[in-house]
Amino acid sequence: MARDGWTVAVHFSTHERRGREVEKLLGSACKGVYQADLSQPGAASQLFQAALADGPVEALVNNAGVYLPMSILEESDAKFAANLHKTFAINFEASALLTRAAARHFVTKGGGKVCNVASRVGFKGEASASLYAASKAAMANMTRSLAVELAPNNIQVFGIAPGWVDTAMVRDGMESRLPEILATIPVGRMATPDDCSSAVAFLLSDEASYLSGHIIDINGASYFH
Numbered sequence: 001m002a003r004d005g006w007t008v009a010v011h012f013s014t015h016e017r018r019g020r021e022v023e024k025l026l027g028s029a030c031k032g033v034y035q036a037d038l039s040q041p042g043a044a045s046q047l048f049q050a051a052l053a054d055g056p057v058e059a060l061v062n063n064a065g066v067y068l069p070m071s072i073l074e075e076s077d078a079k080f081a082a083n084l085h086k087t088f089a090i091n092f093e094a095s096a097l098l099t100r101a102a103a104r105h106f107v108t109k110g111g112g113k114v115c116n117v118a119s120r121v122g123f124k125g126e127a128s129a130s131l132y133a134a135s136k137a138a139m140a141n142m143t144r145s146l147a148v149e150l151a152p153n154n155i156q157v158f159g160i161a162p163g164w165v166d167t168a169m170v171r172d173g174m175e176s177r178l179p180e181i182l183a184t185i186p187v188g189r190m191a192t193p194d195d196c197s198s199a200v201a202f203l204l205s206d207e208a209s210y211l212s213g214h215i216i217d218i219n220g221a222s223y224f225h
Helices: 016-029 043-053 077-109 130-153 175-182 193-203
Strands: 008-012 030-035 059-062 112-117 155-162 215-218
Touching (some): 008 016, 016 030, 030 043, 043 077, 059 077, 077 130, 077 155, 112 130, 112 193, 130 215, 193 215
Parallel strands (some): 112 155, 155 215
């Protein structure tokens, strides 16, 4: 985004050091670095208002997410309830609240863009990931519905749906499954964060000005729908 001329606001939840590393990397293209635990009530609104206080917002990328695999049969009631709350609070509710706040701001500016980071699992079932899959399916369908609803306001809404991406969230505990995972991906590797961010940059560019409601699959030919 910064290479395309955007000024970027960076959000983090707990890893401030990494947020500051991104800030340093972006240099003058960094609008600010903001902390928020999006599982908490009111955090999404506070985050958007904090960024807005530092200048107008022209685009929103909903990229915060958690992946908490769990057996629906074996997990305790308390842990199931905690997983359900946290997964939907961060993966879906926060993105809905941020999108609503952004859309209201965009109306005053004559338009804007929202890109939601969904997941292949939102279209394709996966064992032990039912709540994650449901939250991402909700995000995907919100994307399509809001694209229709907000089009008259010159607000575009799109998404990307990555498969496996080589991030810390995936690497944590997945090392033993790597051969199994790669065997399901015809191109022979996981996506990189750059593979995903390049697609987001395209959607938020002028070249995609006639697109809205589209969700781009980034999965190395591992799934079609």
